[in-house]
Amino acid sequence: MSGRAEAQQDVRALYDTGSLAGAYPRLPALLARLDDDGLDSAGRLLARLDPADVLAAHPDTSAVRIAVTGRSTTAGLLPALTVQLARHGLLLIGHTGGSGSYVRDLADPASELYAHRPELTLCVLDPLTVWDRVPSPWQPYDVALEAERQRLLLAELAGAHAAHAPAGATLVLNTVPLLRRFTHQQTGLLQRAELGALWREFNADLLRMADPAAGIAVLDLEPLTAAGVRADDPRLGAYADAHCSAALLASYAREAAHLARALRGDTKKCLVLDLDGTLWDGILAEDGPEGVRGATSLRAGAFGAFRRTVEQLASQGVLLAVCSKNDPEPVARALAAHPDWPLSAGDFVSIVADWGSKAEGVAQIAAGLGIAPSAVVFADDSLFERESVRATAPGAAVVELDAEPALHSEHLLADGWFDVPSVTEEDRGRAERYRERQRRERRQAGAKDYDSFLRDLGIEVAVAPAESHQIARIAQLSLRTNRFNLTGERLGAAQIERMAAGPDTFVLAVRAADRYGDDGIVGALFGHRDATGLHLANMVISCRVLGRGIEDAVLDGLLHAAVDAGLPAVHAEWRPAAANAAVRGFCPAHGFRAVAVAGKEGDGVGYRHTLADLRPVPAHVRLRLRLSPTEPVLESQEVEECTPSSI
Template sequence: MSARGEAQQELRALYDRGALAGAYPAVPQLLARLEEAADDDALDRAGRLLARLNPADVLAAHPGTHVVHIAVTGRSTTAGLVPALTGRLARHGLLLIPYAAGSGGYVQELADPASGLYAHRPSITLCVLDPLTVWDRVRPPWQPYEVALEAERQRLLLAELARAHAAHGPPGATLVLNTVPLLRRFAHQLTGHAQRAELGACWREFNADLLRMNDPGAGVAVLDLEPLTSAGVRADDPRLGAYADAHCTAELLAAYAREAAHLVRAERGDAKKCLVLDLDGTLWDGVLAEDGPERVRAAHSLRAGAFGHFRRTLEQLASQGVLLAVCSKNDPEPVARALAAHPDWPLSSDDFVAVVADWGSKAEGIRTIASRLGITPSAVVFADDSTFEREVVRAGVPGAAVVPLDGEPAHHAERLLADSWFLVPSVTEEDRGRAARYRERERRDRGRAGATDYRSFLSGLGIEVDVGPAAGHETARIAQLSLRTNRFNLTGERLSGAQIRCLGKEPDALVLAVRAADRFGDDGVVGVVLARRDAAGLHLENMVVSCRVLGRGIEDAVLAGLLHAARDDGLPAVHATWRRTPANEAQAAFCPAHGFETADDLGDEIRYRHGLRHLPPVPVHVRLRLRLGHQQAQEVESCTPSSI
């Protein structure tokens, strides 16, 4: 029996035995096998099966399961979306707690602050705009300009509903809209070709205006359905529309659910960071050990050219901050020669932040790459054309995404992009410079290896740290740090860009960006401090520092500076909290190492207090500047930072 068939049978057997809730952590891997087989029907059946589970039963068996509260509403019946969404979210380890509005009530649901939708407290609201959106208010005889007017009225209504959602929904909640397919049965009611062209132009302007409403900071996201319909997904079924008021096909709802699940993952900060590639049959045509570095190809033939197209996809991903790495079963010397100066592609060894070429397990190779980069192995996407190697990695690197390539290179790019593993709410300048910063980090590591001792190495770095109120353009980066940083995240709290903006408007709140640079380059925004002040003192609600700068004393300098600032401002104490997550165990000792005392130990949460009597110095190798209000920045040595 195929792996797909085994996965289907196992899911069904678990459900029939009443054991599916207890086995929920195993569900993502089972669904991944169905995904790899591209069996949409099997995935839909799995979604319907999972939708029958009571979320409370899953949480009782696995309290740490990641939960997503989602409300689904729309102009017509969208009942089929919830099972599809349940399966797609489970594929990513998420448990859906849904609210499904009644048919056609989306305006009332979104406009009324007392509606059941807002009572559900959804972090995501899906407002599904079906293909009859606009058309239900157009009466014959009509002309394209009348459709354009009605489309504009609809857009203005949606803008009002988006504002209502921002006002009445939970802080940081996102309203998801979508573009609307233009159905042939409407366009072809026009018998003039010129009028059909005019209608097409008006409709595309309507969809373009919808897409321009996408604003992560305002809590609005817009899914573009055109790539789905252009790939052959039929938008509507006239019979279901006429007899069941269901104007989206099951196929469209399943594709929509997949895109929505990718968006949910991005909103949660679960984007992958590094793409690890095989070489033979993946990056180039040929077998390096047999053909040699000069004869593997990615150009000059139709088949080799398909590898070249895949390479251009990789270049595009890398330009937006996706880290590229290689894990290949080959000898290191020919791999280095092939990557250094092959005439068929501009990608070289400099474009890969890590290369592991040996004959060991690829699971171990991926763990080595993750360790070198300072990321968790689960932040990796692995692409390989060997079923055996994919199974090795799937078993040996839990949480890593595995992309099923095969012997047809023309499909490589489509399969790599199918699950949008690298999707983020928005790409920042820090993202675009990420690979360069990892190369700077490599130069630092070489400098460290050549230094007589680590202290002298740090002293020679010329580290400069600037701490100050976050500028508007830094909000996206700060949200990204909050969502994606695991190791140095004192509480594990995840905040979206909208939540960061809301926090920054509160009078006693501080949203402080931590910026760093040294003689090897400018790291940009590498951390954030979220704090409040009241009569009891300064409360550090969270402190997040990027893993790529840990070990340079930056986090120590920031905390020491804050303690000095609090004392100089006459505050009685500084309070901080550490909350256990799967990745931040080591940070439980961070506050005590700087003189904090335990105020309350709740096991997985420890609350600390610093009485500001004995303050730690700012590390001597760090030049710290604090700008905690609107005053001018002041330099901080080992004490006396600017006041809070």
Template sequence: MSQRHGPRQARQELRALYDTGRLADAYPELPALLARLDDDGLDSAGRLLARLDPADVLAAHPGTPAVRIAVTGRSTTAGLLPALTAQLARHGLLLIGHTGGSGSYVQDLADPASKLYAHRPEATLCVLDPLTVWDRVRAPWQPYDVALEAERQRLLLAELAAAHAAHAPPGAALVLNTVPLLRRFTHQQTGLLQRCELGAVWREFNADLLRMADPATGIAVLDLEPLTSAGVRADDPRLGAYADAHCTAALLAAYAREAAHLARALRGDTKKCLVLDLDGTLWDGILAEDGPERIRAANSLRAGAFAAFRRTVEQLASQGVLLAVCSKNDLGPVARALAAHPDWPLDVDDFVGIVVDWGPKAEGITRIAAELGIAPSAVVFADDSAFECESVRARTPGTAVVALDDEPALHTEHLLADGWFDVPSVTEEDRGRAERYRERQRREHRQEGAKDYESFLRGLGIDVVVAPAQDHDSARIAQLSLRTNRFNLTGRRLSAAQVERLAADPDALVLAVRAADRFGDDGVVGALFARRDAAGLHLDNMVMSCRVLGRGIEDAVIGGLLYAAQAAALPAVHARWRPTAANAALRGFCPAHGFEPVAGPDEDGGGVLYRHMLADLRPLPAHVRLRLRLSPTEPEEVARCTPSSI
């Protein structure tokens, strides 16, 4: 599809695809097309895409990632599905949706036999419109009466959340939202003091809703206040009176955008690295023309807007977003410019990758991704040049492109518009990610100085501990299962709540893999999910962070598991590999460690089942000090399963 035209041309292309019956066939191309649409265009696109049968898309493209979402609410919610369809399509996701009847949310969520649960949703959007609570308040009323009804509503939602956790598929999220307070209610109070009391009551109600958010229990809450404070009108009295539709189309569209970001985050589809241009993006001016000393940092109002953007970037980095630079410049002046100003919040050490040359930026982004060991699809690229943005879109499919302009005061708004870095919860491992990548770079520098790779590995002093997961590990292990693609034996994704349930199951086994070496502590870098029965130990899945691959850790862990199973007198260890879009290299992982394929198909469809009879165990990597414990009750001496004493 052409990238040279604007929103109008994009709308015409989309309409032509629909009119000629080619929309399903072109579905993988839609993210690039939808990226060119404005809000009105996305509204039209949603209405077209909502007519598309998801089965047709999956028939044409079986690998299309689909997300099952149910929508219910206090009033009519059907208008949300088209907007949600378009927003998910923008991110390459296919909506398989269900919507309940008007005002049916209590029945939908409370009844285990409801159509909502029959849909088997990954996420349920329970839309709380602006009349939530007010439909139960009777005149004459005072703020105290509203407080009572708000508390009743909160208790009802807590009961419905418990019902959803019991009846929805494991790991499914219930999504609530804060409720806008309308002027037509506040100003029914003529006393200014009582109006303030009502405002306080309502803010406490919304605060209680926000406190219900808990990834471990599968509850998410969308805060609508940032949307309404940005000018989105919450209600249309006429639609409310005549159609029982109490949310405006603009509010539903903004809600759909946030819900799509949430869906991506729940699926682990979160970007890892922000690659930034310099001239006109991080600073005001052209370095090659102005020179390092004349690039302004924060000494003018316009330069102050750039400084505010850099502080936003710094805030993202503090939560685990990797920063890199890709600029058409000369390296020396760039290094001097980054160090030139005392009020500069970022310096060279804050960037895990810097590509400064005069080559295509698409190649620079690909190089940065390769050096970090991530895919280009895990990268967000921000630039103020329309040419560079379109070039990167065309040459690095999957890379998210943030098109900035010549107004630096809007850079932050553009960067944060699509929630590329949203995660269910930020962990300590996230906050230390940049430092771990710098440790990786130090390892690589040492490797370059070593005579051979084996001597390099021996010099690392790798220490690996594999033990039953603790409560505080659940969020990190869930994050690994959601975001790890290359080393994920089966591709199975788990929420924190599912990890906690497995860890509490006496028949299941969740092992956390921790690694450290002379350059630092990597924390939890992997996990094993297993269960025991009379046939032995069944390894249901194994995930390992890509940042530690190649050090022999994965070989030590699987080998150690076999030694521990033998020491526990288990008859065999069973495993499976199921292919995904990214784990093809793991097809030979189990056979390389002595597993034999078992005749018959994988019970879950596709893939290969393996079995190891534990008769012939291979030596573990000599450079890894491994301690492995299958359960808290087993002595560590049994779990020290390396052939040599450690």
């Protein structure tokens, strides 16, 4: 029995025995083996699960509240959406509106859609969007008028969603496929071209509505239909008011699941690549460094196309690494000198070339980069190697490559592992910052002690109110930072933008640099001020800069700045989250005392600092901190000249 058939049989057996809820953590590995038909069958089974049963068996399961509405019947989307989310370890808590109810659902603050409190609202625009209001007979001009009316309506509904949905919720729209049965009702080729042009302008306007900071995302369906997905089923449309084909809904669900994962910050960071049969044509151990080919034949050209895909991902912050069963010296020679292979060893942040287990190699790469195996995507054309990594590298995504290199790019991009709401400058410079980290580590190894190493780094930290161009990066940190995250709270760009603009709330961006380079935005502080003092709602610092005293300098500086601002106290709290246990003692180490937190339940701890007996900012950090645009800059040199008794 094939692995695919066995996985499908296992899912069915779990359902038949009533064990699906209890086995939910096993599903990503099983569903990864299924083809589209298998996923369709599994989706129908999973849609019958009660999410409460899954959460009762596994309280830590990551659940996503999603509301689905649209211009026509949308119930067919739920099974596909359920299984696509399950593939990524997410649990759907769904709500679907009635047929054609999207205007009422989104405009009415008392609608069932808003009562569901979704974090994602999918407003499905089917292929009859616009056409149901076009008069008959019609000319392209009539379609243009209705398309513009539809765009204006959607803009109004987006505003209503922003006002009535929970903070941080995202409204998801989509482009609308143009059906041949409409274009070819125009017998004049000139008019047909005019219709095509205005329709593309309508879809372009929809795409321009995408704005992560405003809580709007737009899925582009044209790449799906261009790949051969039929947009409609005329029979379902006529008899069931369901104007999207099952194939389109399945593809839509896949893209929506990628979006849900990206909005939660669950984005992979590193692509670990095999070499032989993956990045080049040939076997290095047999053909030698000069014999493997990357571009000079038709088949090798397919590998070259895959290499360009990899380069494109790397240009946007995806870290590249190699895990190859080869001797290190031939690998280095092939990467350094091959005439038709532009990538070099310097393009990879880590290269593991030996004859050990690929699973161990992936773990070694992740540990060396300071990331979890779950942040890794592994691509290899060997079934054995893929299975070994899947079995022993927890959470790592495995890309199913095969002997056809022309399809490598499609396989790699199929699941949007590296998707983010918006690519930032910090993303684009990620590889260089990891190289800077490696240079720091070499410098540290040669230092006589850690304190002298820190003094020699020349660390500079700037803390200031967040600017608009920094919001996307701060949202990334809020969504993706686990280790140094005082409360575990996740904020999207729209929430952060509102907090940054509030009269009493604040968002402070933390930027760091040292002799090895500029780390960019590495942290953020969120909170508000009132008569009782400054309330630090959360503080996040990227794990890549921990251990340099930056987090200590920021909190020490914040306390001194609060004194300068005449505030009576600083309040903070720690709440347990996925991986933040190590920072439970962070506030007490800086002089905070535990206090009761009004209205809070659970295992969290509230803290208060009376702003007496302040610590100086660590001497090896040069800090500049400004609480607000109207207040002066605090510099660490000034703090060092003060004593606790004089403050």
